Amino acid sequence: MSQYLTEKVQEKRKAIDLSHHLSDxxxxxxxxxxxxxxxxxxxxxxxxxxxxxxxxxxFPFAAISGDALVPDSFSLxxxxxxxxxxxxxxLFGSRKEKTTSISIPKYPATKDDxxxxxxxxxxxxxxxxxxxxxxxxxxxxxxxxxxxxWTTLVQTGNTDxxxxxxxxxxxxxxxxxxxxxxxxxxxxxxxPHGIHPVGVLxxxxxxxxxxxxxLLAEWDESVRGCKRPHVMYTVPVGQNPTGVTMGLxxxxxxxxxCVEYDVIIVxxxxxxxxxxxxxxxxxxxxxxxxxxxxxxxxxxxxxxYVKYVIDYQGRVxxxxxxxKTIAPGSRLGFYTxxxxxxxxLERAGEVSTQAPCGFGQSLIAQLLTxxxxxxxxxxxxxxxxxxxxxxxxxxxxxxxxxxxxxxxGTTSSWKGCTVYxxxxxxxxxxxxxxxxxxxxxxxxxxxxxxxSGMFVWLKLHFENVPGFQPDEEPNxxxxxxxxxxxxxxxxxxxxxxxASDQEDAxxxxxxxxxxxxxASEEDFTKAVKIFGExxxxxxxxx
Numbered sequence: 001m002s003q004y005l006t007e008k009v010q011e012k013r014k015a016i017d018l019s020h021h022l023s024d025x026x027x028x029x030x031x032x033x034x035x036x037x038x039x040x041x042x043x044x045x046x047x048x049x050x051x052x053x054x055x056x057x058x059f060p061f062a063a064i065s066g067d068a069l070v071p072d073s074f075s076l077x078x079x080x081x082x083x084x085x086x087x088x089x090x091l092f093g094s095r096k097e098k099t100t101s102i103s104i105p106k107y108p109a110t111k112d113d114x115x116x117x118x119x120x121x122x123x124x125x126x127x128x129x130x131x132x133x134x135x136x137x138x139x140x141x142x143x144x145x146x147x148x149x150w151t152t153l154v155q156t157g158n159t160d161x162x163x164x165x166x167x168x169x170x171x172x173x174x175x176x177x178x179x180x181x182x183x184x185x186x187x188x189x190x191x192p193h194g195i196h197p198v199g200v201l202x203x204x205x206x207x208x209x210x211x212x213x214x215l216l217a218e219w220d221e222s223v224r225g226c227k228r229p230h231v232m233y234t235v236p237v238g239q240n241p242t243g244v245t246m247g248l249x250x251x252x253x254x255x256x257x258c259v260e261y262d263v264i265i266v267x268x269x270x271x272x273x274x275x276x277x278x279x280x281x282x283x284x285x286x287x288x289x290x291x292x293x294x295x296x297x298x299x300x301x302x303x304x305y306v307k308y309v310i311d312y313q314g315r316v317x318x319x320x321x322x323x324k325t326i327a328p329g330s331r332l333g334f335y336t337x338x339x340x341x342x343x344x345l346e347r348a349g350e351v352s353t354q355a356p357c358g359f360g361q362s363l364i365a366q367l368l369t370x371x372x373x374x375x376x377x378x379x380x381x382x383x384x385x386x387x388x389x390x391x392x393x394x395x396x397x398x399x400x401x402x403x404x405x406x407x408x409g410t411t412s413s414w415k416g417c418t419v420y421x422x423x424x425x426x427x428x429x430x431x432x433x434x435x436x437x438x439x440x441x442x443x444x445x446x447x448x449x450x451x452s453g454m455f456v457w458l459k460l461h462f463e464n465v466p467g468f469q470p471d472e473e474p475n476x477x478x479x480x481x482x483x484x485x486x487x488x489x490x491x492x493x494x495x496x497x498x499a500s501d502q503e504d505a506x507x508x509x510x511x512x513x514x515x516x517x518x519a520s521e522e523d524f525t526k527a528v529k530i531f532g533e534x535x536x537x538x539x540x541x542x
Contacts, residue, residue: 243450
């Protein structure tokens with residue numbers, strides 16, 4: 001029996017001591033002198049003359065309030081016409097939204113009230129108590145951590161969360177493990193500290209476990225120039241940029257390898273609740289069963305690394321954010337991790353952001369405590385349906401614009417994936433296109449439909465561009481095409497930005513990341529038409 005199964009059947013234990021992973025910077029952090037006074041706050045008999053806190057009577061807000069949408073604002077129907085882009089028309093169209101009013105007063109009416117007196121004052125890096133309580137309920141019910149002393153801590157979004165985590169764990173000159181395509185800001189945030197990424201090949205579930213084991217087992221410090229990595233940064237659900245989703249068995253495999261080689265996993269999971277399943281043709285969608293209630297929907301989601309059947313040691317630092325589920329401008333997220341790491345991350349927060357913005361904390365805390373756990377989960381389920389409809393609409397539009405051949409990938413990061421390969425579709429009555437049927441049969445790009453997240457990841461087949469020379473400067477073709485698209489009015493993400501090693505990026509296979517999260521249905525249709533025209537011209541006339 002493997003060790004994680006042995007641990008599962010036993011009573012939950014505390015996280016093991018992993019403090020040897022802390023960086024020199026993290027070890028040197030002491031409690032902020034002024035923040036150390038906060039332990040005395042809250043005593044009713046205390047007269048505080050120590051802190052430089054403004055008097056709340058001078059805050060220019062007597063209360064803040066808003067009209068919040070109700071948790072069931074978005075339909076759970078799988079019908080494209082009923083649910084597609086309904087948020088857009090509700091927010092910007094003529095329909096009337098169902099709302100409930102929320103308000104945060106300056107002073108409390110009861111001891112449990114969220115107030116501006118507290119929210120707008122200097123606060124601790126742990127966040128508002130009411131928000132902490134809700135987050136703990138959410139983590140306990142949904143993620144179900146495997147060890148007994150798990151801890152949560154607020155941060156200002158997952159980019160900040162990773163920035164604190166990587167400097168807490170890594171010293172300058174060290175490397176961290178990640179997918180071979182990954183979130184650019186995670187790379188940019190670590191680079192100035194002299195901490196660099198090492199990519200691992202992916203497939204239809206993200207990072208490949210056998211490739212991870214090979215990397216760690218064959219690590220040669222004399223060749224690599226640094227010691228074997230002891231930290232992994234991963235986006236396992238809605239992997240950015242590829243959109244793939246890692247299941248339970250793969251996570252167990254990777255976790256076991258990380259235990260064997262003593263690697264800490266930083267799980268950046270902003271798209272966890274935007275899991276949408278596989279893409280199918282329009283006719284197939286009508287028969288797809290929807291989960292009747294939020295709890296059955298939650299149980300269908302791929303689990304987090306912190307789940308009780310995986311992280312029995314407390315070696316995962318999970319990053320959650322409200323950016324994708326409520327609003328990016330709130331700049332609010334949270335860690336779930338073992339208490340030793342949480343304490344060090346808190347020390348880092350005390351002398352940087354101190355705490356997330358009080359306006360954002362108070363409004364979101366009031367919203368969540370008004371909705372309650374059940375209401376928030378219903379909201380999340382509605383969002384998942386909306387984003388699934390968006391993904392389906394964009395992929396349908398691409399299938400209308402191009403001829404798509406479906407196959408199973410056999411090489412590289414798409415091994416085992418269902419791959420859609422696009423070629424030009426001759427226009428009826430166009431003599432120019434009809435004369436180029438041979439050209440039209442050549443692959444222009446390939447994609448794997450995303451199963452989570454907000455993006456479609458395209459691979460361009462530049463080897464089919466007339467006169468293409470594979471020895472030319474890497475990514476020249478990708479950027480040429482990207483500029484043509486931008487000048488034609490469509491802006492998408494250049495693939496090179498997402499490469500864990502830009503120097504090793506292939507000059508033959510360019511990539512683009514296309515977001516389906518924001519534009520209107522009309523703009524999607526227009527953008528795909530422009531994309532088709534520019535791409536056909538580019539592959540024909542180069």
